[in-house]
Amino acid sequence: MAARGRRSLVMENLKDTICALSTPPGHSGIAVVRLSGERSLEFARQVFVPRRRPGFEPRRAELGRVLDAGGAAIDEGLALYFPAPHSYTGEEMVEFSLHGSPVIAAALLDALCQEGARPAGPGEFTLRAFINGKVDLAGAEAVADLVGAQTLLQAQTALRQRSGEIGRELRPVREALVDIIVQLETAVEFVEEDVPAVSRRALTLRLREACGRLRRLVDSYRRGRIVREGFTLAVVGRPNVGKSSLFNALLGRDRSIVARLPGTTRDLVSESTSIGGIPVHLQDTAGIRNSEDPVEQLGVERSCAAIADADALLLVVDRARARTEEDEEVRARLEGLEGAVVLNKADLAGAWGEEETARFAHGWPVFEVSALRGDGIDRLRGWLLELMLGSGGGATEGVLVTQWRQQRHLEEAAKRLEAAAGALEGGMSEEFALYDLRRGLDSLGAITGEVHTEDLLGEIFSRFCIGK
Ligand SMILES: Nc1nc2c(ncn2[C@@H]2O[C@H](COP(=O)(O)OP(=O)(O)OP(=O)(O)O)[C@@H](O)[C@H]2O)c(=O)[nH]1
Numbered sequence: 083m084a085a086r087g088r089r090s091l092v093m094e095n096l097k098d099t100i101c102a103l104s105t106p107p108g109h110s111g112i113a114v115v116r117l118s119g120e121r122s123l124e125f126a127r128q129v130f131v132p133r134r135r136p137g138f139e140p141r142r143a144e145l146g147r148v149l150d151a152g153g154a155a156i157d158e159g160l161a162l163y164f165p166a167p168h169s170y171t172g173e174e175m176v177e178f179s180l181h182g183s184p185v186i187a188a189a190l191l192d193a194l195c196q197e198g199a200r201p202a203g204p205g206e207f208t209l210r211a212f213i214n215g216k217v218d219l220a221g222a223e224a225v226a227d228l229v230g231a232q233t234l235l236q237a238q239t240a241l242r243q244r245s246g247e248i249g250r251e252l253r254p255v256r257e258a259l260v261d262i263i264v265q266l267e268t269a270v271e272f273v274e275e276d277v278p279a280v281s282r283r284a285l286t287l288r289l290r291e292a293c294g295r296l297r298r299l300v301d302s303y304r305r306g307r308i309v310r311e312g313f314t315l316a317v318v319g320r321p322n323v324g325k326s327s328l329f330n331a332l333l334g335r336d337r338s339i340v341a342r343l344p345g346t347t348r349d350l351v352s353e354s355t356s357i358g359g360i361p362v363h364l365q366d367t368a369g370i371r372n373s374e375d376p377v378e379q380l381g382v383e384r385s386c387a388a389i390a391d392a393d394a395l396l397l398v399v400d401r402a403r404a405r406t407e408e409d410e411e412v413r414a415r416l417e418g419l420e421g422a423v424v425l426n427k428a429d430l431a432g433a434w435g436e437e438e439t440a441r442f443a444h445g446w447p448v449f450e451v452s453a454l455r456g457d458g459i460d461r462l463r464g465w466l467l468e469l470m471l472g473s474g475g476g477a478t479e480g481v482l483v484t485q486w487r488q489q490r491h492l493e494e495a496a497k498r499l500e501a502a503a504g505a506l507e508g509g510m511s512e513e514f515a516l517y518d519l520r521r522g523l524d525s526l527g528a529i530t531g532e533v534h535t536e537d538l539l540g541e542i543f544s545r546f547c548i549g550k
């Protein structure tokens with residue numbers, strides 16, 4: 083069914099004039115109805131009577147009466163006319179601001195459909211903006227992220243991408259690629275004009291340089307993914323060491339139950355917070371130990387699953403009590419993963435020696451905190467931020483690739499360019515390099531949308547909400 087929906091979305095006639103409610107359904111102060119397509123102005127005149135005649139001056143808010151399908155006045159509102167191509171979609175557009183009752187918006191949409199408009203599908207306004215060259219595909223994807231942003235950092239990142247940042251970064255690479263392809267094709271065309279060794283070296287150098295640019299973008303995805311999707315952090319350890327207390331301290335509120343008895347947390351407790359504008363999905367887990375209790379066993383199983391799913395771990399130990407075998411067992415489970423050791427209960431006398439702690443940490447950083455009093459929590463937060471964004475710089479520096487789809491195409495393009503450089507260096511026929519270069523060019527085109535399929539567009543735009 084999804085496949086049919088997608089297909090029809092893209093196949094839908096782009097000549098249609100479409101309309102939709104762009105604000106959330108339900109009661110609100112104001113509701114906005116959008117209309118886009120070549121007959122927008124004609125339909126708008128049938129459902130809206132401007133107070134000032136003839137009205138609908140471009141880009142000017144006009145007060146007037148809103149009519150239903152029968153011609154009865156149902157509201158007083160504003161209409162804004164954006165003539166093509168200077169509109170969001172690049173088409174003729176009219177936006178109505180109404181009083182925010184769902185009944186009024188529905189009646190206006192009915193009236194517009196009666197005139198000949200049709201309801202827009204998800205993301206159809208932005209799809210048209212893409213088709214009409216108002217935004218490239220990477221920019222269009224960012225529109226959905228902008229609408230869905232949960233932190234300001236996410237919004238800022240999406241806004242930069244919306245303006246075509248990735249396309250601009252890729253332009254010199256594409257230009258270099260096209261130029262190299264032309265040179266090689268010329269050589270192939272006129273067989274007697276083999277590319278001499280000197281210029282082969284120059285071409286290889288340019289390719290390597292282009293690859294460097296692509297690799298930097300590919301590498302930015304590690305941070306970009308975290309900014310867009312957030313970071314999952316699991317708090318683990320043996321029972322009673324203060325995991326739930328630390329979880330609450332990081333969250334800044336008492337979400338998880340804390341009690342004196344070991345085995346208090348029996349199920350995963352998940353909550354999201356934000357550290358430096360990055361959504362952090364925190365998981366409090368049941369203390370890991372061998373238990374006969376079947377419910378506790380299930381809890382421990384979930385703790386282990388949470389370990390596997392987490393981007394990083396906070397291994398909590400009770401520094402007021404000597405290290406136990408259970409501590410060691412949990413540490414061994416986390417070997418090879420990313421994380422830190424949290425020596426909790428720093429307000430009490432310590433029982434862990436320095437050397438012993440270092441051996442236990444086995445390369446992980448160690449933080450002394452008191453989850454009870456909140457001491458050391460800020461330092462831990464600072465480390466987390468560095469872990470998420472890398473020490474090099476903030477998330478606001480440089481171009482950030484946040485979408486897996488884009489990262490995959492970048493990776494493919496980089497591989498193709500490297501293969502082509504290798505072929506040229508290895509003295510192989512130009513045809514080999516050309517084969518990889520053309521595919522590399524296609525991959526780059528897929529990112530910004532010069533190369534696309536209907537299925538791809540369907541998949542991207544069906545994730546949008548209606549009205550955007
Ligand atoms: N003095 C002191 N006590 C703490 C600190 N952190 C936690 N506690 C106490 O340690 C006990 C256990 O705390 P929890 O946060 O429930 O420990 P847990 O690791 O979640 O325990 P389980 O859910 O049973 O695995 C409680 O009595 C807490 O008040 C701390 O920093 N200092």
Ligand SMILES: [Mg+2]
Binds near residue numbers: 340346366367369
């Ligand atoms: Mg607990």
